[in-house]
Amino acid sequence: MNRLLAVKSTEDIFLEYRDTPVGRLLEYHNLNRHFDTYLKAQILIGMCMDNRKHLQIPDNFAYIIRAGGANLRYSEFKVSYAIAVGGVKSIVLIGHSQCGMVNLIERKELFVQGLVDNAGWQRESAEEHFMQFAPMFEIGNEIDFVLSEAKRLRLRYPKIQIAPLLYQVEDNLLYLIQEN
Numbered sequence: 001m002n003r004l005l006a007v008k009s010t011e012d013i014f015l016e017y018r019d020t021p022v023g024r025l026l027e028y029h030n031l032n033r034h035f036d037t038y039l040k041a042q043i044l045i046g047m048c049m050d051n052r053k054h055l056q057i058p059d060n061f062a063y064i065i066r067a068g069g070a071n072l073r074y075s076e077f078k079v080s081y082a083i084a085v086g087g088v089k090s091i092v093l094i095g096h097s098q099c100g101m102v103n104l105i106e107r108k109e110l111f112v113q114g115l116v117d118n119a120g121w122q123r124e125s126a127e128e129h130f131m132q133f134a135p136m137f138e139i140g141n142e143i144d145f146v147l148s149e150a151k152r153l154r155l156r157y158p159k160i161q162i163a164p165l166l167y168q169v170e171d172n173l174l175y176l177i178q179e180n
């Protein structure tokens with residue numbers, strides 16, 4: 001089942017996102033909309049730390065929190081700050097294809113050996129480190145994860161618009177996700 005919807009024109013943007021900061025993000029990044037001038041942030045973007053992604057957005061447009069898998073569960077205070085002090089009313093969560101946090105557990109040996117070789121860790125400490133943190137950052141599937149994060153954040157911040165999106169590293173475009 002393909003739940004991703006391409007955004008090739010403004011008509012493809014869900015009605016609830018049109019003329020909101022979420023819609024603007026899609027227009028800037030996918031549709032080359034001319035950059036507007038912003039004096040303050042309009043949106044909070046949660047996205048993965050992965051190096052293959054770069055968003056086309058104007059200066060001052062967004063707060064950005066980057067964490068493995070676009071997982072904001074351990075960044076809640078920063079999310080609250082962007083809302084309470086920064087005044088943003090929208091959050092987008094951007095998962096991406098080929099995310100390293102999917103099936104993280106399968107990369108255990110790579111992780112442990114990498115810490116030993118590259119950082120000078122003892123194998124035992126590296127294993128312990130992995131086993132302590134991997135369950136917190138493991139995501140089963142990129143799309144399911146951003147959808148569940150969106151649901152969680154909607155309950156936590158009921159007056160804030162929360163939009164789950166997916167970034168395809170294959171074409172560097174953002175996709176809407178069909179929910180439910």
Ligand SMILES: [Zn+2]
Nearest residue numbers: 048050099100
């Ligand atoms: Zn990732």
